[in-house]
Amino acid sequence: MMNNESMEEIGESQEYTEISTPPMGLKMIAREFKKDKLALLSLVILLLIIAVTFIGALIIDQNNVMTIDIFEKYSPPGGKFFLGADEGGRDVFGQLIIGARNSIVIGFAITIITSVIGVGIGILAGYYGGKVDNFIMRIVDFTMILPMMMIIIVFVTIIPKYNVWSFILIMSLFYWVAKARLFRSKTLSEGRRDYVNASKTMGTSNIKIMFREIMPNLSSLIITNLTMNFAGNIGIETTLTFLGFGLPANVPSLGTLISFASSGDVLVNKQWVWLPASLLILVLMLSINYVGQAFKRTADAKQRLG
Amino acid sequence: MWKTILRRILLMIPQVLILSVLIFILAKMMPGDPFSGLIQPGTDPAQIEMLREKAGLYDPWYTQYFRWLVNALQGDFGASYQYKIPVANLISERAMNTIWLSLLTVILTYAIALPLGVLSGRYQNSKFDKAVVVYNFFSFAVPSFVFALIILFFFGYRLGWFPTLGSVSPDVEPGTIAYLWSRAYHLILPAITSALLATAVTIQYLRSEVIDLKSSDFVRTARAKGVPTKKIFTRHIFRNASLPIASMAGYEITGLLGGSVVIERIFGFPGMGNLFITSITQRDYSVVTALILIYGLATLFGTLISDIIMSAIDPRIRVQ
Numbered sequence: 001m002m003n004n005e006s007m008e009e010i011g012e013s014q015e016y017t018e019i020s021t022p023p024m025g026l027k028m029i030a031r032e033f034k035k036d037k038l039a040l041l042s043l044v045i046l047l048l049i050i051a052v053t054f055i056g057a058l059i060i061d062q063n064n065v066m067t068i069d070i071f072e073k074y075s076p077p078g079g080k081f082f083l084g085a086d087e088g089g090r091d092v093f094g095q096l097i098i099g100a101r102n103s104i105v106i107g108f109a110i111t112i113i114t115s116v117i118g119v120g121i122g123i124l125a126g127y128y129g130g131k132v133d134n135f136i137m138r139i140v141d142f143t144m145i146l147p148m149m150m151i152i153i154v155f156v157t158i159i160p161k162y163n164v165w166s167f168i169l170i171m172s173l174f175y176w177v178a179k180a181r182l183f184r185s186k187t188l189s190e191g192r193r194d195y196v197n198a199s200k201t202m203g204t205s206n207i208k209i210m211f212r213e214i215m216p217n218l219s220s221l222i223i224t225n226l227t228m229n230f231a232g233n234i235g236i237e238t239t240l241t242f243l244g245f246g247l248p249a250n251v252p253s254l255g256t257l258i259s260f261a262s263s264g265d266v267l268v269n270k271q272w273v274w275l276p277a278s279l280l281i282l283v284l285m286l287s288i289n290y291v292g293q294a295f296k297r298t299a300d301a302k303q304r305l306g
Numbered sequence: 307m308w309k310t311i312l313r314r315i316l317l318m319i320p321q322v323l324i325l326s327v328l329i330f331i332l333a334k335m336m337p338g339d340p341f342s343g344l345i346q347p348g349t350d351p352a353q354i355e356m357l358r359e360k361a362g363l364y365d366p367w368y369t370q371y372f373r374w375l376v377n378a379l380q381g382d383f384g385a386s387y388q389y390k391i392p393v394a395n396l397i398s399e400r401a402m403n404t405i406w407l408s409l410l411t412v413i414l415t416y417a418i419a420l421p422l423g424v425l426s427g428r429y430q431n432s433k434f435d436k437a438v439v440v441y442n443f444f445s446f447a448v449p450s451f452v453f454a455l456i457i458l459f460f461f462g463y464r465l466g467w468f469p470t471l472g473s474v475s476p477d478v479e480p481g482t483i484a485y486l487w488s489r490a491y492h493l494i495l496p497a498i499t500s501a502l503l504a505t506a507v508t509i510q511y512l513r514s515e516v517i518d519l520k521s522s523d524f525v526r527t528a529r530a531k532g533v534p535t536k537k538i539f540t541r542h543i544f545r546n547a548s549l550p551i552a553s554m555a556g557y558e559i560t561g562l563l564g565g566s567v568v569i570e571r572i573f574g575f576p577g578m579g580n581l582f583i584t585s586i587t588q589r590d591y592s593v594v595t596a597l598i599l600i601y602g603l604a605t606l607f608g609t610l611i612s613d614i615i616m617s618a619i620d621p622r623i624r625v626q
Contacts, residue, residue, distance in 0.1 A: 268464075
């Protein structure tokens with residue numbers, strides 16, 4: 001795959017070549033989605049969930065939702081509340097909307113932070129090699145062998161004044177390493193290509209080669225990895241919240257509602273508390289992953305449908 | 307070969323040391339010490355101070371670290387504040403449960419993944435293959451706790467086929483056949499659940515490996531020789547495709563240990579993962595520290611096994 005700059009140059013000098021260029025970037029993704037209707041449906045569902053939860057969360061008053069009302073304890077759906085109430089008499093529907101919004105935003109934030117750090121460090125290590133690479137890979141290898149989930153849980157319990165930001169930071173601290181490892185190995189093979197050598201001979205600065213030349217060539221991989229990670233991070237956040245070590249108690253997440261199902265009584269007799277949130281997570285994860293797979297196919301010419 | 311293994315083990319030593327330092331720092335950051343639990347109304351603070359002084363809690367950190375390390379190497383992690391018994395005893399009891407659960411999960415995982423992976427690769431694009439791909443997609447995308455809850459809801463509560471809590475029924479005598487049966491019965495549902503979730507990587511890998519190998523030169527040679535198709539798949543292709551799978555087995559086991567926290571929690575299974583959550587909720591930090599160390603060492607050991615298998619299979623990656 002060529003990078004965009006050189007494409008433009010060719011386009012300027014010989015206009016007719018543009019007609020025969022293969023579809024690139026966004027156009028290719030659009031073709032893939034056109035071909036795979038299920039991927040398109042997943043994308044629509046995903047965007048719909050995001051739109052509804054974000055607009056809903058703006059309208060719904062969080063303080064009102066989180067107010068405890070013991071007279072409404074576990075009131076079934078259809079009464080005062082559309083989807084019933086939880087243990088504290090709090091509106092399940094409101095918590096579902098706000099919780100989904102929180103889970104999505106936090107999952108997204110962690111994805112972005114870990115991607116910036118992971119991709120950046122991965123490219124640096126892969127490009128420079130030698131001592132820099134050695135040093136970074138030692139850290140990465142060590143972090144990979146840690147029982148991450150348990151250490152995160154310990155951090156969550158010992159950090160004073162724990163809030164959403166501390167959660168995002170703790171997660172980011174551990175989850176950039178796998179990315180750095182992946183992008184290092186990709187940069188290692190990409191850095192040996194002719195265009196990189198040509199750039200070096202021409203005296204292009206290292207920074208420019210890394211981030212304007214190598215990185216665009218890894219962009220399809222970055223997008224795929226970002227999408228899959230987004231789903232993964234929502235999964236980890238809701239899992240931790242479900243176990244009681246995720247978001248602080250006053251910030252609802254999709255995991256909060258499901259954690260009520262830890263008691264057998266709620267699991268069996270009060271499904272309205274946990275079932276909607278579980279289904280929402282399922283649909284969310286399946287559609288993000290399906291969209292991610294479509295991206296993945298786009299990145300690999302052999303697997304492309306469109 | 308032995309040289310490679312020895313070098314790989316030597317490489318582990320600094321990792322173990324850093325791991326122990328990190329865990330020691332975490333342990334120091336955790337609030338409370340072994341004597342906080344003794345404080346009761348009417349206890350003389352000076353007496354507690356004396357106990358702390360005597361236990362060496364005011365020594366410099368390196369003295370404390372080495373004492374902790376030496377004790378930990380001997381399997382002495384102190385006493386649990388909650389249960390008032392040595393941590394080692396508490397954990398070894400739970401560890402057996404987790405080991406049995408993991409063992410059954412690994413067996414089930416491969417029992418499901420190997421045939422599905424090979425057959426879906428062999429009959430690529432058939433209905434069966436498509437079904438396997440869909441199943442694989444689900445097991446990869448579904449968060450484990452949601453899946454486990456739904457399984458528990460249907461098979462544990464709704465249908466009532468399996469117990470919903472514990473590792474053995476309270477009303478059976480230890481040592482009898484009924485006791486063993488009860489233990490196995492309690493293992494089945496959590497093990498199947500985690501096996502169904504764990505198959506994704508293996509199936510995916512095996513399937514694409516088989517598809518690749520189908521058109522490789524040695525398969526064409528075997529066909530030309532007149533080897534029956536069935537034998538080509540069971541002997542030639544499966545053997546070659548299973549080598550990388552074997553090398554991933556070590557990672558598989560460490561992944562299982564990590565995932566056991568969620569599964570054990572949901573099925574109320576008294577293993578190490580469940581003990582970890584209970585201990586951290588009750589601020590029983592000597593147990594927490596010991597558990598993290600054990601999980602960390604288990605992970606290291608798993609990667610060691612994988613690396614050894616891998617270097618035995620593929621001479622190119624032996625440590626120089």
